[in-house]
Amino acid sequence: MNKFPIWKYLLILLIVSLGVVYSLPNIYAPDPAIQVSGSSASFAPTQATLDTVSKRLDELGIEHFGEELSEKNILVRLKNQDDQMRARREVEAALGENYVVAVNLAATTPEWLQNMGATPMSLGLDLAGGVHFLMEVDTPKVLKDTIDSLEQQLKREIRKNNLRGVTVRAGADGMRVTAKNEDLRETVYSLMRKEMTEVLLERFDENGVFGIKATLSEQFIREKEDYAVNQNLTTLRNRVNEIGVAEPLVQRQGRNRIVVQLPGIQDASDAKKILGKTANLEFRLEAGKGARLSQKEKFPFRNERDQAYFGGAELERQVLVYGKNVMSASATFDPQTSSPQVSITLDGDGATQMSRGTRSNIGRRMGVLFIEYKPVTRIIKDAEGNDITKVDMVAEKEVISLATIQAALGKNFVITGLDSPQEASELALLLRAGALAAPMTYVEERTIGPSLGAENIALGVKSVQIGLALVLIFMLVYYKVFGIFANVALAGNLILIVAVMSMLGATLTLPGIAGIVLTVGMAVDANVLIFSRIREELKNGMPIQSAIKSGYDRAFVTILDANLTTLIVAVILYAIGSGPVKGFAVTLSVGIMTSMFTAIMGTRALVNLSFGGRQLKKLWI
Structure with a gap:
């Protein structure tokens, strides 16, 4: 027994x-280290970058060893954890703003354990130190853009059906359509029911005016908000992963907020630089000579050479296709000129919209508008007169390509007019990982030092x-x-x-x-x-x-x-x-x-x- x-x-x-x-x-304590990565693909670390880092640390008398250079970053191990913050500041100053320098912990696991797949546990933000952000997605802008898009769609249908005496105005929560008589209103009502299944329609009569009030359904609003938050969530995850931050945490919180935790980064401005490196595209037709001011916008060129030649580009306010419709993007070369370009693949909706917008505009020029959201810090005063730091995400818009439409475009096409292969790679990366569905603002930010960890x-x-x-x-x-x-x-x-x-x-x-x-x-x-x-x-x-x-x-x-x-x-x-x-x-x-x-x-x-x-x-x- x-x-x-x-x-x-x-x-x-x-x-x-x-x-x-x-x-x-887990019994092998990691070495304190600093990690250097480029702020963009154009500034990938090289041996010269590593030499600059080593030279600066030697000048400061900071002991270092085990320097590692990879395709994405440089890792330099330090003898003393107390030197980490000082080394980070000095190396960042020596390299300039083109590089992101973060404190990190370098694993010391023996090779025989690594070969068996044995690795130590990762440390969370509260143990490793780093920055914490709570970001809020601007979902009202998503809804406003949706309403504006529906307004443009309805106006096109009204012109297509030659309906005169109809006025369409977009508001904060929907559209207001008025007609000069009841029969005309019923015609527009039937048209809207057929073409706009996402809106709720309600007839009204006011002082002899026959109108229709169109509002977005609650289900459609939630779907749009969920899409925007999830798309931004994916964007931030991909971008943070591409930068090479160790063990990041990016997750949704509540209806329209996202939590971002970046262990190892100690400077909030550096973290915002990483998160701010998100981009979007808009494909718009060039405005005609007779276009009114309300129908067009003028943008500078991204390439200074084109800027000097063209003096900026005037594009229609109406957007043919948004960057969110980009399924994939890769840097390639033009087989004829060997110049860098980006090959674009659109999703089903994007391909349909692109085909509609280009097949009737062959011979006109189409502009590719590059939109980059960057954090701008400003100081405001609260009710008690205290200074409060507020960070706003500001969109910088530049035209990267303005080319003549030779034939109707569809699912696959290329973007040209780029300066270098590095710029093409960076643009492809931002398009794959950076199609923001809506801007975001910083609601909360915290920094946890490595000593506290x-x-x-x-x-x-x-x-x-x-x-x-x-x-x-x-x-x-x-x-x-x-x-x-x-x-x-x-x-x-x-x-x-x-x-x-x-x-x-x-x-x-x-x-x-x-x-x-x-x-x-x-x-x-x-x-x-x-x-x-x-x-x-x-x-x-x-x-x-x-x-x-x-x-x-x-x-x-x-x-x-x-x-x-x-x-x-x-x-x-x-x-x-x-x-x-x-x-x-x-x-x-x-x-x-x-x-x-x-x-x-x-x-x-x-x-x-x-x-x-x-x-x-x-x-x-």
Whole structure:
């Protein structure tokens, strides 16, 4: 009785061994480092950039080593973490605004562990330091642009059907259409019902005026808002990932807000520079000579040479196709002239709109308007006269191409007029990752220094150590030999938690450390139930071997129920919680599953090895 087959012991040994291997990388403290990356594709770091960085650090007397140059960035390791911020400021000043310099932590995991896929846990913003932004998507602008687009669509249909005596005016929440008589109104009403299924129509009569009030449906508004937020979410994720920020967090919060956390970046202005590097395109026809001022806009050229030659371009206000319709963009070369260009592929709606807009305008010129949103900081005063920093996203619009339409365009075409392959690559990147559906404003921003992150780590580790020590002492005093088994299982549980989180690529946060502390206390709960049941059976006169078996068998159902309900709560917390709550839920969930294994199978294996199959007169429990 109370003996495991050999394969069970081997399985437990294998799992624990793998846990030790995959948790090992976390004992190798990362080196403080600075990371240098270009602010655009035109400024990719080179060997000369690395030489400038090394020279500047040598002049400052900052010890550094292990310089690494890759296609995207430069990583320089430092001897002292206290030198990080100083090194970042000085290197940034030496390189200029064309490069982004951030503090980082460089992994020191041995190569043999890396070859096995073993990596340390990532540290969250509260432990690694960095910047936190809460951004709000300007969804009212999305709705306004939609209404303006519907207004232009309706006017085209009215002209196409030669309906005279109809006036269309767009407002904040919809359109107001008036007709000179009731029959004309009914004709327009039927036309709008057929062509504009997304609006709600309501007839009205006022002082002899026959009108129609058109408003967007609530469902359509939510769809438009969701699209704008999700599109901007994808934009920010792609852009941050392309820049090379370590372990960024970009996620939606509420109806129209987005949280951005960039560990390792300490200067909010640098972070805004990264987030501000988003772009969009608009394809518009060149305005005719007789076009009224209300129908056209004038824009400068992106290329100074074209600016001097053309003196700017006048384009129609009506947009043929937006950048959001761009499915893919890649930098290529013109096979005839070898000049750089960007190959564009539009989605279905974009291809249809482009075809409609160009097939009847062959011979006219079409402009490609490049729109880049940049943060502009201004100081305003609140009601009490205090200075408040406000950051607005301002759109800079420039024409990058103005070419004659030779034939009707469709799904695929190219943009020319670019200066260099680097500019083509940058534009392709921004189009792939930077089609903002709506501008965004900064609602909140915070900066967490690396020293505060190090203090959080130290306090978190100390709390785990104190909690672990108290539990170990209690189990030893109260359960004697069986307390030793529980303590061994508890140590194995901590190892497995760290190993599983490292293998999953989970990010460790301060609430996550709190989850580990809670798990330390909960991990022995199962053993307390088992050992208490064994004591009761022994008091009732049951033989020792039978008492041990009964204790594990009868307590199992109770342990499973308790842990399963806690796991369900942890899953719910992860599903609906924000970042800190998710961090707590992850470690709690992992801790529950590993503690079930170590508390039941782990301690049972130790008990069976020590007492299984033996004739015992007394049990120290």
